[in-house]
Amino acid sequence: MIKSDKFSAAKMRTLLLGLGIVACLGGVAYSFFAIQKESGQEGQYSAEAEELARLARQVAVSAQDTRKGQEQAFTQLAEQVQQFESRLAQLDAAELNDEISIVDLNWQPIKRAAQTLVDAAPRVVFVQGVAAELEKNVRPMQRELSSVVTVLQRQRASSETLIAAQKAPWLLERMARSVDRALAGGSDSQLAADEFSSDAADFFRIIEGLTRGDELIGISKVTSTSGIEALSNAFRLFSGVSTSVDRIASASNDLRQAALARETIAQNSVPLNDAIASLQPAIASLAVGRLYDAGNLLVLFIAPGLLALGLLIAMMVGQRRRDLYTARGVADVNGVLEQISKGDLTVTAAEDNSVTSDIAQGLNKATQRQCQLIREIRTPFEAAVDEIDSIGASAQAQVEKGRELTRSVVESTETATEMVRTSEEIKQSTAEASDTSDRNCKTVAQGYELTKDMSKASADVRESVQETSKTAKRQGELIQSVTAAAEYIQALNTKISVVAINTRIEAEKAGEYGRPFLGIAESIADLLREAEEEGRKIISEVRMLQNMSADNLASMENTVGTVVTILEYIDRLDSSLEEINAGSDAISEIIRNVDEAAGQSAVNALHMSSSMAEIRERNLEISELNETAQKGVNSLQRSMRDAAQNLGQFRIDGDSAYQSPAATEEDVGDLESIRAATQVYREEEMTALESAEKTRASL
Amino acid sequence: MSSLAIQSLDSLEQRFRADAVEAPVKPPESMQWVGTCLSIAGVPLLIGEGELEVIIETPNVMAIPGTKPWVLGVGSHMGGLIPIISGDVFFRKRPYSGRVRDYCMVLRRPGFYFGITLSGLERDMKFPVEMRDMQTPVDPDFAEYTLGGFADQTRFLAVLDIDKLITDDDLSNAAANDPDSREETSND
Numbered sequence: 001m002i003k004s005d006k007f008s009a010a011k012m013r014t015l016l017l018g019l020g021i022v023a024c025l026g027g028v029a030y031s032f033f034a035i036q037k038e039s040g041q042e043g044q045y046s047a048e049a050e051e052l053a054r055l056a057r058q059v060a061v062s063a064q065d066t067r068k069g070q071e072q073a074f075t076q077l078a079e080q081v082q083q084f085e086s087r088l089a090q091l092d093a094a095e096l097n098d099e100i101s102i103v104d105l106n107w108q109p110i111k112r113a114a115q116t117l118v119d120a121a122p123r124v125v126f127v128q129g130v131a132a133e134l135e136k137n138v139r140p141m142q143r144e145l146s147s148v149v150t151v152l153q154r155q156r157a158s159s160e161t162l163i164a165a166q167k168a169p170w171l172l173e174r175m176a177r178s179v180d181r182a183l184a185g186g187s188d189s190q191l192a193a194d195e196f197s198s199d200a201a202d203f204f205r206i207i208e209g210l211t212r213g214d215e216l217i218g219i220s221k222v223t224s225t226s227g228i229e230a231l232s233n234a235f236r237l238f239s240g241v242s243t244s245v246d247r248i249a250s251a252s253n254d255l256r257q258a259a260l261a262r263e264t265i266a267q268n269s270v271p272l273n274d275a276i277a278s279l280q281p282a283i284a285s286l287a288v289g290r291l292y293d294a295g296n297l298l299v300l301f302i303a304p305g306l307l308a309l310g311l312l313i314a315m316m317v318g319q320r321r322r323d324l325y326t327a328r329g330v331a332d333v334n335g336v337l338e339q340i341s342k343g344d345l346t347v348t349a350a351e352d353n354s355v356t357s358d359i360a361q362g363l364n365k366a367t368q369r370q371c372q373l374i375r376e377i378r379t380p381f382e383a384a385v386d387e388i389d390s391i392g393a394s395a396q397a398q399v400e401k402g403r404e405l406t407r408s409v410v411e412s413t414e415t416a417t418e419m420v421r422t423s424e425e426i427k428q429s430t431a432e433a434s435d436t437s438d439r440n441c442k443t444v445a446q447g448y449e450l451t452k453d454m455s456k457a458s459a460d461v462r463e464s465v466q467e468t469s470k471t472a473k474r475q476g477e478l479i480q481s482v483t484a485a486a487e488y489i490q491a492l493n494t495k496i497s498v499v500a501i502n503t504r505i506e507a508e509k510a511g512e513y514g515r516p517f518l519g520i521a522e523s524i525a526d527l528l529r530e531a532e533e534e535g536r537k538i539i540s541e542v543r544m545l546q547n548m549s550a551d552n553l554a555s556m557e558n559t560v561g562t563v564v565t566i567l568e569y570i571d572r573l574d575s576s577l578e579e580i581n582a583g584s585d586a587i588s589e590i591i592r593n594v595d596e597a598a599g600q601s602a603v604n605a606l607h608m609s610s611s612m613a614e615i616r617e618r619n620l621e622i623s624e625l626n627e628t629a630q631k632g633v634n635s636l637q638r639s640m641r642d643a644a645q646n647l648g649q650f651r652i653d654g655d656s657a658y659q660s661p662a663a664t665e666e667d668v669g670d671l672e673s674i675r676a677a678t679q680v681y682r683e684e685e686m687t688a689l690e691s692a693e694k695t696r697a698s699l
Numbered sequence: 700m701s702s703l704a705i706q707s708l709d710s711l712e713q714r715f716r717a718d719a720v721e722a723p724v725k726p727p728e729s730m731q732w733v734g735t736c737l738s739i740a741g742v743p744l745l746i747g748e749g750e751l752e753v754i755i756e757t758p759n760v761m762a763i764p765g766t767k768p769w770v771l772g773v774g775s776h777m778g779g780l781i782p783i784i785s786g787d788v789f790f791r792k793r794p795y796s797g798r799v800r801d802y803c804m805v806l807r808r809p810g811f812y813f814g815i816t817l818s819g820l821e822r823d824m825k826f827p828v829e830m831r832d833m834q835t836p837v838d839p840d841f842a843e844y845t846l847g848g849f850a851d852q853t854r855f856l857a858v859l860d861i862d863k864l865i866t867d868d869d870l871s872n873a874a875a876n877d878p879d880s881r882e883e884t885s886n887d
Contacts, residue, residue, distance in 0.1 A: 497822050498754050498802060501735050504823055505751055525822045532821075 017311045024308035031301050048091055049279040055084040060269040063262050066117055069128020074121035081114045099282045106272040113261035120258040123251040130244045131179040137237040138176050142169040144234040151227035160218035164206045171203045182252050185259025193252035200245045207235050329353030336363055344651040345371045371652040388640055395633050398626055413612050419605040426598040430591045437584045444577045455570045462563040469556045479546045486539045493531050500524040730828040738819030739786035742838050744859045752805040766873045782813045790840045808865050
């Protein structure tokens with residue numbers, strides 16, 4: 001009943017969520033429809049703005065075209081101004097008031113300038129036409145007037161006449177330029193118009209003078225037929241301009257206004273285009289702006305969208321929660337089954353999950369029954385295991401004892417063998433020591449004879465050195481005498497030097513008379529220099545000889561001292577040799593005692609070897625008994641281990657699963673190793689006994 | 700004919716030039732500096748020719764009380780008495796207690812006639828004048844009384860200028876109690 005209620009509630013919730021999502025999508029669709037409707041009006045405004053921009057550009061172009069003076073350009077300008085006005089009036093949207101006012105603000109100067117241009121159109125067209133005619137006729141008129149000048153030159157006319165005739169073409173040229181300047185409407189347009197009027201008056205007077213003669217200015221009449229005809233042609237070509245001089249002069253103000261109007265249009269076209277361009281983004285954001293401003297965006301788009309998203313998430317979360325609940329129950333049952341497959345019967349499956357509660361209840365009952373069965377098998381099995389463990393411990397103790405006994409026997413055998421070997425070595429060493437002692441005695445006797453010979457030789461050396469020392473002292477005395485003689489000679493040299501110097505001084509005092517003495521003094525000085533050098537050399541060598549003699553004397557004294565020291569050493573050596581001789585006798589006595597002790601030690605070692613043989617027999621018997629007990633325990637423990645492994649696969653309470661005694665395998669291994677060790681030691685014993693037999697034989 | 704003779708003379712002149720031997724060049728005689736080499740206070744010195752009166756053995760002197768330490772006393776010479784000055788004490792400016800100086804040189808200048816003990820005496824020596832060295836440093840105690848010197852093998856022999864020695868204020872006043880003497884000033 002509860003399950004059916006839960007199921008119907010879930011269906012109702014899903015249905016309600018679906019209806020909510022459909023309602024939100026409907027709201028969004030209505031929003032799209034409303035925006036589409038608004039965007040249609042926005043497209044109309046955008047087309048109007050583009051048209052305004054096009055018209056503004058055309059107005060600027062037409063205003064510049066009016067420079068050519070064509071009436072059609074003025075007409076187009078007026079039409080474009082009117083179209084711009086009407087288009088601007090069609091932009092009637094409250095949201096665009098700011099942008100439209102900016103456009104209108106920039107448009108008004110252009111409009112006024114365009115009106116000025118349109119008002120000045122007749123005069124501009126007229127002046128442009130006159131200028132074009134004048135431009136066209138200037139060259140023919142100049143040609144005609146040139147022919148007039150040629151005629152006048154041929155007729156030898158007066159210079160005033162020739163100057164006037166030559167001035168006429170130049171006046172035509174300047175009038176054409178003045179008209180162009182007035183038409184340009186610059187700041188000097190009025191000046192150009194005045195200049196044009198003045199030049200036209202001059203031109204008329206010159207033509208009049210050439211035609212009729214003018215005595216006031218000195219122009220004579222042209223009488224030649226060809227000249228008259230040329231003048232007539234020129235005046236006829238100028239007639240169109242001559243009737244318009246006053247109108248051109250009065251039109252300068254209008255032309256200047258027209259030029260200013262063109263400049264105004266050109267200057268304001270750029271800001272007008274910018275203002276129109278700023279209309280486009282305003283129009284584009286018109287519909288979206290409305291939506292933003294009115295808060296409709298939240299109502300039409302965001303709120304339904306958020307609501308639909310929330311409903312969708314709620315549906316997904318509910319479905320996910322149901323899946324997790326079912327998966328958790330299945331995972332719980334799977335975990336319990338996995339534990340049971342591993343032998344753990346203490347686990348229980350959770351029965352609170354509505355999907356898997358039946359399966360969990362069945363599993364729990366089955367595991368409880370299996371636990372009860374295993375617990376009934378385990379009680380007698382544990383008692384048998386305890387008994388076998390006590391037997392195993394007893395066998396282990398016997399094995400340990402046997403191992404210790406075997407180790408002791410082996411060590412005793414090795415010790416006895418070593419003792420026999422040591423005794424043999426001691427005996428050999430004592431024999432060698434005895435021989436060495438005899439040789440030492442002989443060597444000491446020889447050393448004693450040598451010391452006597454050395455003592456005698458040293459005494460001879462001492463006497464010889466003493467004789468040599470006496471001779472050296474005598475040499476020193478002679479050298480001292482020679483040194484004194486050399487120093488006396490040096491003193492004499494000095495006195496001779498004094499005599500030579502004083503002789504030279506006195507000879508100088510005697511002047512010319514003392515010159516022979518001067519030569520004598522110089523000769524004495526030269527001889528003295530040689531004598532000083534030789535005397536200095538003799539003194540140096542005698543001093544060296546004196547030093548060498550002193551060194552020899554010191555060396556001989558050292559030699560005497562060394563000989564005395566050698567004699568002392570010989571005496572000490574003699575006494576040392578006597579002590580060595582006495583020590584050798586004592587060592588011989590010690591060697592004999594050691595030889596006797598080594599023989600006694602060999603006898604004791606043989607006795608110990610026989611005792612070891614008896615111990616070996618007893619150890620063999622114990623090893624056989626251990627082997628029998630080991631086989632029985634080994635078989636029983638193997639059986640118990642198999643049973644324990646089978647039972648240990650099940651876990652029936654909170655403790656860990658039952659484990660068979662891990663030491664069982666190790667104990668069996670130990671027993672086998674003990675048996676193997678016993679066999680090895682028996683062979684080693686035999687080796688030791690064999691070597692002992694050899695030692696005994698050698699003894 | 701005349702041109703041929705002139706050509707012959709030219710060729711003869713050229714041949715003579717080619718065969719002629721240059722006249723031997725006589726080396727310029729270098730002027731010799733002559734003087735006596737002696738030592739004062741262990742410093743070998745040279746005294747120019749004509750500056751020495753005579754060299755004598757140091758006579759027995761009689762001490763003069765109230766004189767400076769470098770005045771050994773007065774001794775007899777040539778029938779008169781001359782003051783004997785210890786060269787060691789005078790130049791080294793400290794007492795001397797070494798070997799007895801056997802010789803002394805006698806100097807005579809206007810207003811001066813005295814002997815100075817010598818520590819050694821060698822002989823008369825000659826050196827080329829252009830070899831005189833004025834740059835090599837001399838023993839500081841003798842530097843103010845010497846005027847250059849000559850190199851003799853490995854040693855340098857300074858020339859003792861007797862005129863500088865005579866004009867020395869210290870030598871010209873031997874009185875020990877003179878307040879203007881240098882030694883009194885230094886003692887103060």
